[in-house]
Amino acid sequence: MSLPATRSPELKTNPSHMKFEKLRGTFGYSLTILSVFIILLAVISIYIFVFSKGLSTFFVDKLHLWDFLSGTEWNPTRSEEAGGPVFGVFAFIYGSFVVTFLAAAIAAPIGIGSAIFMTEIAPKWGRKLLQPVVELLVGIPSVVYGFTGLTLLVPFIREHIGGLGFSLLAGVIVLSIMILPTITSISVDTLLTVSPEIKAGSYALGATRWQTIWRLIMRASAPGFVTAVIFGMARAFGEALAVQMVIGNSKRMPTSLLDPGSTITSVITMNMGNTVPGTLENNVLWSLALILLLMSTVFIFAVRLIGQRGRLMS
Amino acid sequence: MDCVSEVLSGEATHQPRWFGSLGAPQALQERLAERAQDVPAVKAETDVAIETRDLHVYYGKNHALKGINITFYKNEITALIGPSGCGKSTYLRSLNRMNDTIPTAKTTGHILLNGEDLNRPDIDVWALRKRVGMVFQRPNPFNKSIYENIAFAPRFHGIKKKSTLDDVVEEALRRAALWDEVKDRLHESAFALSGGQQQRLCIARALAIEPDVLLLDEPAAALDPISTAKIEELLLDLKKRYTVIIVTHNMQQAARISDRTAFFYEGELIEYNPTHKLFTNPDKQATEDYVSGRFG
Numbered sequence: 126m127s128l129p130a131t132r133s134p135e136l137k138t139n140p141s142h143m144k145f146e147k148l149r150g151t152f153g154y155s156l157t158i159l160s161v162f163i164i165l166l167a168v169i170s171i172y173i174f175v176f177s178k179g180l181s182t183f184f185v186d187k188l189h190l191w192d193f194l195s196g197t198e199w200n201p202t203r204s205e206e207a208g209g210p211v212f213g214v215f216a217f218i219y220g221s222f223v224v225t226f227l228a229a230a231i232a233a234p235i236g237i238g239s240a241i242f243m244t245e246i247a248p249k250w251g252r253k254l255l256q257p258v259v260e261l262l263v264g265i266p267s268v269v270y271g272f273t274g275l276t277l278l279v280p281f282i283r284e285h286i287g288g289l290g291f292s293l294l295a296g297v298i299v300l301s302i303m304i305l306p307t308i309t310s311i312s313v314d315t316l317l318t319v320s321p322e323i324k325a326g327s328y329a330l331g332a333t334r335w336q337t338i339w340r341l342i343m344r345a346s347a348p349g350f351v352t353a354v355i356f357g358m359a360r361a362f363g364e365a366l367a368v369q370m371v372i373g374n375s376k377r378m379p380t381s382l383l384d385p386g387s388t389i390t391s392v393i394t395m396n397m398g399n400t401v402p403g404t405l406e407n408n409v410l411w412s413l414a415l416i417l418l419l420m421s422t423v424f425i426f427a428v429r430l431i432g433q434r435g436r437l438m439s
Numbered sequence: 440m441d442c443v444s445e446v447l448s449g450e451a452t453h454q455p456r457w458f459g460s461l462g463a464p465q466a467l468q469e470r471l472a473e474r475a476q477d478v479p480a481v482k483a484e485t486d487v488a489i490e491t492r493d494l495h496v497y498y499g500k501n502h503a504l505k506g507i508n509i510t511f512y513k514n515e516i517t518a519l520i521g522p523s524g525c526g527k528s529t530y531l532r533s534l535n536r537m538n539d540t541i542p543t544a545k546t547t548g549h550i551l552l553n554g555e556d557l558n559r560p561d562i563d564v565w566a567l568r569k570r571v572g573m574v575f576q577r578p579n580p581f582n583k584s585i586y587e588n589i590a591f592a593p594r595f596h597g598i599k600k601k602s603t604l605d606d607v608v609e610e611a612l613r614r615a616a617l618w619d620e621v622k623d624r625l626h627e628s629a630f631a632l633s634g635g636q637q638q639r640l641c642i643a644r645a646l647a648i649e650p651d652v653l654l655l656d657e658p659a660a661a662l663d664p665i666s667t668a669k670i671e672e673l674l675l676d677l678k679k680r681y682t683v684i685i686v687t688h689n690m691q692q693a694a695r696i697s698d699r700t701a702f703f704y705e706g707e708l709i710e711y712n713p714t715h716k717l718f719t720n721p722d723k724q725a726t727e728d729y730v731s732g733r734f735g
């Protein structure tokens with residue numbers, strides 16, 4: 126069966142116009158592909174570079190992985206008679222984890238609490254007042270946090286709590302304030318996804334506001350809160366400058382929160398200027414960078430996993 | 440307002456034209472006639488479930504309800520009808536003080552449940568909402584399992600024992616005619632249910648706290664015809680135990696299931712009568728125009 130030819134002129138294709146459209150489509154397509162390609166390239170190069178540098182400590186310089194990870198002595202300048210330089214980074218890994226977890230433990234309840242205040246208790250003025258405060262906290266550069274901590278916090282700890290002031294505790298406090306806005310804003314976003322209809326359903330069953338918040342809104346938002354805390358921890362784990370300014374940068378294993386210590390990041394920033402590329406001392410710093418990279422990968426996967434589980438539940 | 444007075448002053452013709460616009464006129468007419476005997480214009484005081492006297496609701500300056508007097512009787516279904524924005528939902532929400540959750544809303548007048556005025560500041564609204572349950576237009580199950588959706592309210596109303604809770608959940612699901620469909624997957628997410636099942640779950644959730652009065656705001660508006668039929672059947676069954684008040688835009692639905700109907704227009708109650716009367720021989724011209732589809 127043959128169909129009649131198109132009779133309406135406005136429906137007929139205009140060859141030159143079509144050609145232009147096609148060209149434009151191809152151009153736009155290539156542009157987006159190119160952007161994706163650049164991002165992938167950047168990520169892949171970073172991984173390859175950090176891996177090759179970081180692993181050469183063990184494959185080229187033949188340091189034992191276990192000695193490196195579990196050793197508590199760090200002495201790049203130890204004399205040959207005494208056994209040569211030692212690079213045990215356990216104290217730094219320990220420092221990183223301690224300040225990260227403690228900072229999260231302080232910031233999580235405060236961040237989630239203020240998020241609930243902003244969305245549920247005083248959605249009108251609470252958010253109007255606190256939203257800009259939170260945004261402000263995000264925008265403050267870390268050197269300002271560090272400087273403030275150094276000037277106010279360190280002397281305060283020295284005089285009122287004890288020790289030198291430069292301590293894990295100072296790092297914990299500075300970090301907890303730095304990650305507070307991250308945790309708060311992600312928690313607010315999570316809480317805002319609980320629909321008003323669901324809340325109305327709860328009130329209509331005779332639930333009080335607190336019962337609704339505790340038994341319904343908090344539970345529904347739990348995966349989001351975990352995501353918020355993990356993002357906060359990722360930020361704390363990776364923060365270098367502010368921590369370095371207040372933590373004391375001692376290479377020894379800290380035995381209390383009031384002892385000075387180091388984190389993986391602070392060791393890298395403190396030492397990278399003093400080492401020559403290609404030397405063991407420099408490669409060891411890359412190995413530390415590799416640990417940071419792996420940890421941030423773990424954080425991201427954790428967040429993805431929780432996101433997926435949350436979606437499956439709903 | 441002008442529109443009302445214009446319509447009201449119009450001449451009443453008392454022809455049940457609305458049948459023309461409805462599906463199966465014969466069957467419906469018979470059904471209405473059949474029920475005419477069961478629904479006297481006024482019942483005894485002891486049959487009163489809940490009533491409002493001179494109820495006004497304001498949203499800021501918007502006077503949304505203007506002095507509504509309605510008496511609802513026990514074990515009856517009362518339908519609230521009227522064009523969009525006339526205040527049906529507002530009225531329904533005032534009956535369990537859900538308007539309290541809207542910051543701009545202000546309610547004056549009396550709401551009497553067993554002779555007790557519910558619209559007083561010293562009334563415990565949480566205890567009140569336990570006695571006056573509510574179901575919304577869009578099914579709104581919680582992000583929890585089927586079981587936990589039902590057990591949610593009984594838990595904080597004091598039932599802690601697992602076996603008692605199990606019984607409460609089963610009984611509520613049975614009354615909502617959902618038990619057979621979900622008994623094997625009580626601990627799966629409520630979101631896995633169909634829209635109609637979710638709405639029956641919400642009804643079950645409201646029944647689990649043993650209310651006296653059940654308010655439903657267009658409970659079938661978001662559902663397909665088969666689910667709607669199931670809900671209607673369920674409501675006819677529920678009125679044996681509860682007083683049911685339902686907002687509906689579906690004139691046939693009101694005619695099919697309700698014993699009494701209240702017609703609202705622009706915040707006023709135009710007519711409140713037994714359903715058979717309101718649909719076949721209304722007192723007001725405006726009512727007739729509305730039910731026959733002339734406006735609204």
Ligand SMILES: Nc1ncnc2c1ncn2[C@@H]1O[C@H](COP(=O)(O)OP(=O)(O)OP(=O)(O)O)[C@@H](O)[C@H]1O
Nearest residue numbers: 498501503522523524525526527528529530541543
């Ligand atoms: N939360 C609210 N805040 C302010 N005004 C409201 C609110 N809810 C309803 N109103 C106003 O009150 C009036 C009655 O609204 P209501 O929702 O009760 O009407 P309705 O009869 O239920 O309409 P529909 O059939 O569309 O659901 C309308 O003028 C509406 O704008």
Ligand SMILES: [Mg+2]
Nearest residue numbers: 527528529656
């Ligand atoms: Mg409504």
